[in-house]
């Protein structure tokens with residue numbers, strides 16, 4: 021995690037870097053800093069958000085044309101002024117920012133301490149920087165050379181940007197395992213963890229690959245591998261507008277993104293659900309259709325919300341394609357010795373496309389010969405690039421730390437994949453295909469309908485905001501939505517919440533139920549409706565408070581629940597795309613009424629690029 025920005029060119033670097041860091045705060049926001057080259061190296065850093073640093077620098081001379089900036093999500097060392105990046109080297113001549121983790125930093129630190137180095141921070145970053153400085157002075161080489169030598173010893177993940185006060189308009193950058201984009205302007209260059217800091221200046225970007233090093237000057241970009249061979253930068257054109265990453269009148273990005281869902285789901289389906297031919301058009305699936313339909317097994321790897329999308333996909337793919345599916349936490353999968361058989365297909369789901377555990381999990385699986393199908397939101401991200409094939413979710417940039425619109429777009433893509441494989445394989449009959457095809461087409465409008473409950477959900481949030489715990493229950497296709505609802509609440513409101521299969525509740529969690537416990541039932545009409553009605557009765561019999569998400573007009577559950585939130589009627593397979601909307605809004609409003617920073621919940625970061 022952590023966000024990095026760099027600039028070299030004729031503009032004032034500081035305001036540009038600050039603006040860029042604010043856009044990257046979703047990646048971490050516990051401390052911030054900048055290093056500027058202006059007749060010498062100046063480092064300013066502070067615990068807190070970018071705005072805190074900005075405020076502390078009012079009246080300070082921050083004039084510079086080359087600089088780097090960092091917004092941090094702590095890994096080594098608590099959030100504090102001294103642990104904030106950039107770090108300055110022992111001589112004070114070099115400054116560095118880092119996104120990632122240096123795993124062998126203790127060993128490197130030990131070597132440096134023996135040579136007399138002392139450290140001002142607890143970070144692995146300061147260790148690497150001084151290691152580079154030590155190599156530079158021992159070998160009497162330039163910074164580029166020293167970085168190259170140092171990185172050969174480094175175990176871990178990094179994007180680093182360095183400044184050297186003796187080389188005043190140059191930024192040295194290197195990457196392994198964390199994202200780095202370089203924007204190309206006229207006589208200027210921009211660097212960022214993603215393209216958002218450079219969007220208004222250029223649409224031409226280079227995605228730096230692992231084990232590459234960049235020497236960036238105003239009118240020069242040199243890309244090399246760690247063997248010092250020059251590489252030709254592959255320049256891509258960004259298809260992203262500035263408006264897409266701004267709040268557009270909403271109080272929070274999270275709310276904006278929740279309300280964007282009719283459009284983002286529509287964008288995701290558009291061109292893929294082809295009404296003229298009544299088929300699903302997905303080139304990523306089509307290219308590998310034989311492998312997909314003959315796969316003996318599908319293994320889905322993901323983390324967090326993306327894992328919940330994967331869990332729902334398990335139900336859907338098994339139902340429509342009759343392929344056994346396993347859903348794995350990427351962080352567990354990568355450290356096991358999983359059995360991957362010939363023909364197995366791995367589906368990797370990730371909004372950011374940079375989640376370290378998911379990335380390494382698929383690298384391992386790829387080494388064992390598996391086909392990797394990426395379901396990714398961020399175009400050009402690492403997971404998208406390493407995947408054998410895949411489909412983008414086209415939800416646009418998701419800035420709110422809690423995932424919302426990316427989740428519904430993931431579901432839309434996964435449904436379409438299942439429809440396509442099912443029909444090609446012959447396990448999905450034409451009439452159910454037609455039904456689900458039409459149901460999916462209607463989903464964007466139904467999401468818009470579900471969003472109309474927003475004001476009502478706000479009142480429900482006010483009623484339950486002081487609860488200490490919540491239980492979320494669902495069955496079948498709605499079970500993953502119960503898990504997702506609980507996760508959203510934990511992240512945004514800091515209220516403990518557990519998601520459970522509704523029937524499993526009797527095997528333990530029911531002991532928690534008393535008149536203080538709100539229980540959210542995801543109970544839209546489906547084949548398990550009668551069963552979930554019984555589960556609601558079991559909770560009511562123990563005086564629990566029931567908040568039920570129901571299909572419009574479900575008078576039976578209305579008569580039993582303390583509060584209901586209605587969503588439009590839909591086929592049970594696609595209904596989770598609707599029942600998840602109240603989950604998002606409930607978590608959002610509880611966070612808001614508690615006065616919390618819903619876009620930047622404590623301890624979290626949008627993109628988890630450390631394991």
Ligand code: F6R
Pocket residue numbers: 323324325326327369370371372373374375378421422423424507508511626627628
């Ligand atoms: C929850 C959330 C996280 C992410 C998880 C995976 O709201 O955002 O749980 O879903 O960190 O991230 P991606 O999808 O980027 O791989």
